[in-house]
Amino acid sequence: MSTDFDHAAELVRQYDKDRYLSALLAPPQHRAGLMALYAFNSEISRIRDLVSEPLPGEVRLQWWRDLLEGTEHGTAAANPVASALLQTIKTYDLPVQLLSAMAEARTFDLYNDPMPGLNDLEGYAGETVSGLIQLSCYVLNGGKDPATATAAGHAGVAYAMTGLMRALPWHAARQQMYLPKDVLDRHGVVPDTVFRGEASPQLSAALSEMRGHVRHHLKRVKAAAGDVPVHCKAAFLPLALVPAFLGKLEADGFDPLKNIAEISQLKRQWILWRASRRPLERL
Structure with missing residues (x-):
């Protein structure tokens, strides 16, 4: 190297x-x-x-x-x-x-422009994280088209949405909002209250909906797993951490604007190692 x-x-x-x-x-x-x-x-x-x-x-x-x-x-x-x-x-x-x-x-x-809607967020996640997974599959497939666009698309959206929910305290501190406006409006969330660090039942409901979207995309990844070559699995390994992060985000007493959903380095390594030895649909 x-x-x-x-x-x-x-x-x-x-x-x-x-x-x-x-x-x-x-x-x-x-x-x-x-x-x-x-x-x-x-x-x-x-x-x-x-x-x-x-x-x-x-x-x-x-x-x-x-x-x-x-x-x-x-x-x-x-x-x-x-x-x-x-x-x-x-x-x-x-x-x-x-x-x-x-x-x-x-x-x-x-x-600091607001994320207009859920479709816009999925598009952003697709171009950033899904694109990176797809490119990683090209590398792992020796430069040949791996035909993993569907699985990579859903994996990237799930991983990106989870990361943005985890980063909510940082983004709110600089008055940047990645949670989609249509989701916030649906639950009556006023962005200024988020920027002030004020958690609310409305915000909890919006985040619950977002976690539901993450789980939807996880299911779509598993449904498309059969199309992913075995040697491309390493590109999807970070996705194995998503359930653990969702568990932290849903823990009793967790404040999404003050707490950071984190897991220990040792546990991360163990989750990734275990996932590397399992079929993709069991990540």
Whole structure:
């Protein structure tokens, strides 16, 4: 593994431990490619935290889109994640449009615009997390189309929705709302109360509906599991953590605006290891 891939792996270990552990459970010959993809995802998903206003964030996202389209602003070799990503794209003949769509979708993160509706949230999750799972399947399938779009689509939505509910305290603190407006309106949730950190029965009802949507997508993943090649399972391993996170979110006394739904590192490793030894439909 080159130093570019070493750097990518370290970035993933630091900022995306679940995917890092999942990649370690993948076939050795494909781990570097997975780390490059996950490092790229980490870079674009953290931009909001690294800039003080949207415009510099848009510039960073545009840099990645230009790189993927073949228009470099300076040599990619100066950026080890970019270098590792380009090498991975070439090795596995990855569909660049999926990577570009991931970067484009992250523009939403830079602003405090409300998520308009559930369909919009599913679209956002599809372009960000589902796209990443699909690309991971390309890597694990040796660069050939793995025909896993359906399973990856539902898996990404389930994982993303769970992550956004877990991150609600952080997002609310900066007045950013990923919970769909139509769901909030349906349950009478006033966003300003969420931003003030005020939990309410209305918010609990909205989050309960969201957890129901997560479980719906989990069922759809299991229904489509038969179409997923066995060697692509590592791309779906983070999904095995979703039931445990949902359990934390539903625990008695849990405050969705003050508590973080977390499980220990040891338990995460055990869940992922156990899932790696089971069929996908039993994740």
